[in-house]
Amino acid sequence: MATEAQDLVAPLPPNTRGLDFTQALQTRSVAPATASAATSGPVVRTERLSIYYGNFCAVREVTLDVPLCQVTAIIGPSGCGKSTLLRAMNRMNDFIDGVRVSGRLLFNGQEVYGSVFDPVELRRRVGMVFQKPNPFPKSIFKNVAWGPAVNGYRGNLAELVEESLRKAALWEEVKDKLNKSALALSGGQQQRLCIARAIAMQPEVLLMDEPCSALDPIATARIEDLIDRLKTQYTVALVTHNMQQAARLSDRTAFMLMGELVEVDATSHLFTTPRDQRTQDYITGRFG
Amino acid sequence: MNSTASATSSLRVAAGGTANLARALRRTREALIHVFLLACALVSIATTLAIVFVLIDQSIPFFREISPWAFLTGTRWTPLLEPRSYGVLPLLAGTVLVAGGALLVAVPIGVSTALYLSEYAPGWLRQIGKPFLEILAGVPTVVYGYFALSFITPEILRRCWPQTEVFNGASAAIVVGIMIVPTISSLCDDAFRAVPRSLREAGYAVSGTKLEVSTRIVLPGAMSGVMAAVLLALARAIGETMAVVLAAGMTPKLTLNPLESIQTLTAYIVQVSLGDTPADTIEYHTIFGVGLTLFAITLAVNLVAQRVLKRFHEVYE
Numbered sequence: 034m035a036t037e038a039q040d041l042v043a044p045l046p047p048n049t050r051g052l053d054f055t056q057a058l059q060t061r062s063v064a065p066a067t068a069s070a071a072t073s074g075p076v077v078r079t080e081r082l083s084i085y086y087g088n089f090c091a092v093r094e095v096t097l098d099v100p101l102c103q104v105t106a107i108i109g110p111s112g113c114g115k116s117t118l119l120r121a122m123n124r125m126n127d128f129i130d131g132v133r134v135s136g137r138l139l140f141n142g143q144e145v146y147g148s149v150f151d152p153v154e155l156r157r158r159v160g161m162v163f164q165k166p167n168p169f170p171k172s173i174f175k176n177v178a179w180g181p182a183v184n185g186y187r188g189n190l191a192e193l194v195e196e197s198l199r200k201a202a203l204w205e206e207v208k209d210k211l212n213k214s215a216l217a218l219s220g221g222q223q224q225r226l227c228i229a230r231a232i233a234m235q236p237e238v239l240l241m242d243e244p245c246s247a248l249d250p251i252a253t254a255r256i257e258d259l260i261d262r263l264k265t266q267y268t269v270a271l272v273t274h275n276m277q278q279a280a281r282l283s284d285r286t287a288f289m290l291m292g293e294l295v296e297v298d299a300t301s302h303l304f305t306t307p308r309d310q311r312t313q314d315y316i317t318g319r320f321g
Numbered sequence: 322m323n324s325t326a327s328a329t330s331s332l333r334v335a336a337g338g339t340a341n342l343a344r345a346l347r348r349t350r351e352a353l354i355h356v357f358l359l360a361c362a363l364v365s366i367a368t369t370l371a372i373v374f375v376l377i378d379q380s381i382p383f384f385r386e387i388s389p390w391a392f393l394t395g396t397r398w399t400p401l402l403e404p405r406s407y408g409v410l411p412l413l414a415g416t417v418l419v420a421g422g423a424l425l426v427a428v429p430i431g432v433s434t435a436l437y438l439s440e441y442a443p444g445w446l447r448q449i450g451k452p453f454l455e456i457l458a459g460v461p462t463v464v465y466g467y468f469a470l471s472f473i474t475p476e477i478l479r480r481c482w483p484q485t486e487v488f489n490g491a492s493a494a495i496v497v498g499i500m501i502v503p504t505i506s507s508l509c510d511d512a513f514r515a516v517p518r519s520l521r522e523a524g525y526a527v528s529g530t531k532l533e534v535s536t537r538i539v540l541p542g543a544m545s546g547v548m549a550a551v552l553l554a555l556a557r558a559i560g561e562t563m564a565v566v567l568a569a570g571m572t573p574k575l576t577l578n579p580l581e582s583i584q585t586l587t588a589y590i591v592q593v594s595l596g597d598t599p600a601d602t603i604e605y606h607t608i609f610g611v612g613l614t615l616f617a618i619t620l621a622v623n624l625v626a627q628r629v630l631k632r633f634h635e636v637y638e
């Protein structure tokens with residue numbers, strides 16, 4: 034649907050402000066998948082979703098699809114509602130007093146809000162990685178095993194922990210100190226541990242809220258690498274304020290501004306030929 | 322514009338004398354208030370030091386007659402009756418029984434209350450919950466003692482165990498337990514709220530339920546804060562006097578049976594203070610020996626609590 038519309042719109046003048054996304058786009062490991070998702074329907078879909086903090090409308094009538102096995106990036110200036118939107122997708126906003134939601138959120142076509150869908154069950158299938166690494170003040174092993182354990186995991190926990198740590202590219206670094214406190218790890222390791230913790234639940238979707246913003250460039254590169262590999266197995270929604278990161282990692286990019294979804298398109302299109310002037314302004318660094 | 326500015330400045334010059342005087346007065350007042358506040362602070366410090374001094378000074382005559390070893394290990398406490406015996410263990414046992422029993426009552430209730438307030442209660446309830454508990458802490462302790470004597474013992478304990486004595490350790494432990502619930506719940510509530518929200522979110526994000534997050538993340542995460550709360554409440558339970566005098570009785574007895582009449586360290590001090598024991602006798606000086614013991618115990622508990630609390634604050638910066 035987006036591709037047809039985009040042909041009709043004359044492309045805006047090319048970037049001139051020194052921010053060049055072509056290189057970032059070229060370093061991508063997989064060509065953006067555009068057709069595959071259309072057949073199976075999105076895993077997560079918001080329909081005219083609005084989210085209020087009291088009377089303040091932080092997200093306004095956003096309709097967005099998060100397609101299967103793709104990375105959907107959500108970009109936009111700070112305070113535009115990216116986190117709020119993301120946190121709606123696993124109902125994490127439920128814990129904030131005074132949050133109201135209107136519109137629809139569909140998970141695999143099933144209504145999430147205002148239905149019998151159990152939020153705890155939703156969070157088993159929709160994992161989340163937070164902006165600041167937030168390991169439990171427990172051992173590395175327990176950090177990964179905690180979620181499956183409380184959810185009555187029947188298999189071999191030790192194997193699950195190892196597999197999850199391997200997928201999170203952390204196993205080699207921590208295999209000899211699984212019983213040491215997770216708080217002794219570096220920031221980047223902690224964040225990979227948090228990713229392992231999310232993966233251990235074998236979720237269908239991974240929500241990531243600026244997972245690299247608290248990390249140094251080397252740790253950031255490792256996490257990006259990891260996300261790039263995870264997307265073959267997981268559906269990822271990635272909030273980032275780093276446009277290079279969105280260009281490198283995502284298949285589709287959504288641009289938000291002041292609570293509204295301005296534009297969503299294949300990443301290669303959004304960064305080269307945005308349809309909306311505001312998107313153009315943002316990616317060329319004119320504000321934000 | 323210009324003329325008004327110069328007019329005001331000349332006014333200021335004219336008023337300069339009085340302004341200086343006012344400023345000097347203000348400075349003197351500040352200094353006086355400073356001295357006054359300092360004096361107030363010193364009074365409380367001096368009082369504490371004086372108490373410690375009197376305690377030690379007055380217990381020296383006692384420990385000159387009774388060896389501290391005999392005092393601490395003796396199993397009979399009959400300083401007012403023949404044959405006299407000065408073993409403090411029965412009083413210590415009474416205190417331990419009441420304070421320990423009080424913790425058994427208060428820790429589960431206090432910690433659950435705090436967990437409810439910080440994790441479950443809606444905002445408005447949280448707002449009024451704590452002040453309400455603190456009102457509970459303000460009820461005079463003699464009322465609790467009377468409540469134990471006239472309700473808990475006859476209506477509850479004696480219904481279940483008819484052999485229960487009129488004065489008994491159990492009723493004292495129960496009311497002291499109720500008394501220290503606010504201390505525990507209020508401090509635990511603080512400790513739970515100091516656990517970062519991000520940890521709760523991490524728990525919920527891996528499909529934890531509220532109960533799982535509360536008991537397996539928040540509670541362990543606040544454990545040293547909880548320990549400190551329990552210790553501070555313990556210090557209060559050990560020092561509690563009026564309720565214990567009324568409920569537990571005045572019979573120093575080395576027993577673990579909570580249904581018998583016993584006596585605590587504090588209750589003994591009350592007994593002697595109210596009686597007509599002449600000063601400067603060994604009987605009179607016993608209360609300083611007992612008081613010093615009590616002081617040492619509560620001081621130790623408080624110090625440990627402060628240490629634990631400090632460590633808790635270090636965990637989350």
Ligand SMILES: Nc1ncnc2c1ncn2[C@@H]1O[C@H](COP(=O)(O)OP(=O)(O)O)[C@@H](O)[C@H]1O
Nearest residue numbers: 086089091110111112113114115116117118129
């Ligand atoms: N708990 C909250 N209470 C009230 N307002 C909030 C809360 N969280 C976020 N907001 C507001 O909602 C808007 C969107 O916030 P957020 O989703 O965190 O933005 P982003 O992640 O894009 O930086 C901001 O204006 C922010 O101030």
Ligand SMILES: [Mg+2]
Nearest residue numbers: 115116117242
């Ligand atoms: Mg954010």
